[in-house]
Amino acid sequence: MPAIIVIGGQWGDEGKGKIVELLAEKARFVVRYSGGNNAGHTVINQYGEFGLHLIPSGIFYPGVTCVIGNGVVIDPASLIQEMESLKAKGIDISNFFISERAHMVMPYHLLLDALEEEARGAGAIGTTRRGIGPAFVDKTGRQGLRAGDLLEREVLSKRIAEMVTVKNGFITRVYGAAPLSAGDVFEKYWGYSQVLSRYIVDTVALLKDALARKDLVMLEGAQGTLLDPDFGTYPYVTSSYPTAGGGCQGSGIGPKDISRIIGVFKAYSTRVGGGPMPTELTDETATLIRERAREYGTTTGRPRRCGWFDAVAGALSVQVNSLTGMAVTRLDVLDILPTIKICTAYKSGDRVVQRFPAQIDLLEKCCPVYEELPGWLTPTSGVRRYRDLPLAARRYLRRLEELLACPVDIVSVGARREETIMIKPVG
Secondary structure, rough: OEEEEEEOOOOOOOOOOHHHHHHHOOOOOEEEEOOOOOOOOEEOOOOOEEEEEEOHHHHHOOOOOEEEOOOOEOOOHHHHHHHHHHOOOOOOOOOEEEOOOOEEOOOHHHHHHHHHHHHHHHOOOOOOOHHHHHHHHHHHOOOEHHHHHOOHHHHHHHHHHHHHHHHHHHHHHHOOOOOOOOOHHHHHHHHHHHHHHHEEEEEEHHHHHHOOOOOEEEOOOOOHHHOOOOOOOOOOOOOOOOOHHHHHHHHOOEEEHHEEEEEEEEEEEEOOOOOOOOOEOOOOOHHHHHHHOOOOOOOOOOOOOOOOEEEHHHHHHHHHHOOOEEEOOOOOHHHHEEEEEEEEEEOOOOOOOOOOOHHHHHHHEEEEEEEEOOOOOOOOOOOHHHHHOHHHHHHHHHHHHHHHHOOOOEEEEEOOOOOOOEEEOOO
């Protein structure tokens, strides 16, 4: 059976964790393919509420093998903490693997991330300061350490000594901060090796064999399309590729093995961190949405910026990902609003902008052009069939389908897995 990709269609935080955990019941493998522990997926199930940052959301199913792919950068300390937290709640993590090709976040990445953000001052990007950007810089600069390096003591010691010497030059001379000790870094990471080495394998071969057996493989994205370094609001973007193309690159699965690509969209828009967001609201409606939906970052706890659904940005996501369907989440949050707006175009001065601009200066000047629809003022959290949704809610979803030229396959009407309407099931 070919693979399925689940990606974020907006700026991240769309509810991918719930959708992946829900669909993983039918899967045999769930693969996280991008980002690092700067991303967070909230999952609520019979075991409790979890904020996952590195381990795929399929970990709660004993029959599912979870994989951290080569496109992820791993902070070993954060990963081990997450593993221990899951085990403490009775979750079996024995069926879990890490790509030997996945790069690692090092202590100098964490330090440089903080120093660089501080140096930007008012122009700070708003990173999570988890070292993700600097780790990806080293990956593309051919200076990174990979998970496979943890398997050989001498290799690890040599590589750490080399890189700490190089990075201390930046840390001390450019930023005037105290240098790191290569010996201390080595001892810490060799300690991580004792915990993680049993999980580090050739995951490309693992997934190739799974596909040959016709196992259902699900690829789990992190962040969202509008944070992609090529197609997002550059430079206010992430450092990896959260798109469907990134799913292939970050897992080692080729495009011909992908059969379905599901984009997850909130019924409204949210964003954490800096950068333009044309439909952002700053009034009481934004506060109502934020508090009603608990819109605070899973990783940072920062309040999310809230706004109306942006169909201009959404159409770009459909296009660059070749989405076969959408999962629309948090529809229930809109239950109490008498009217709901959708952004169908932008205006910059007298100019109407129909496509999501690549130029950040133009996007920052864009104001939304709204289409207003009536709300339904009826609770939807108890609805389990599409035809039982209020007529106005169905009209809203149909309008999103029209504007994005993409069908709605799944509707989420609450945070719990059972609060879901499956229009087109998986498997």
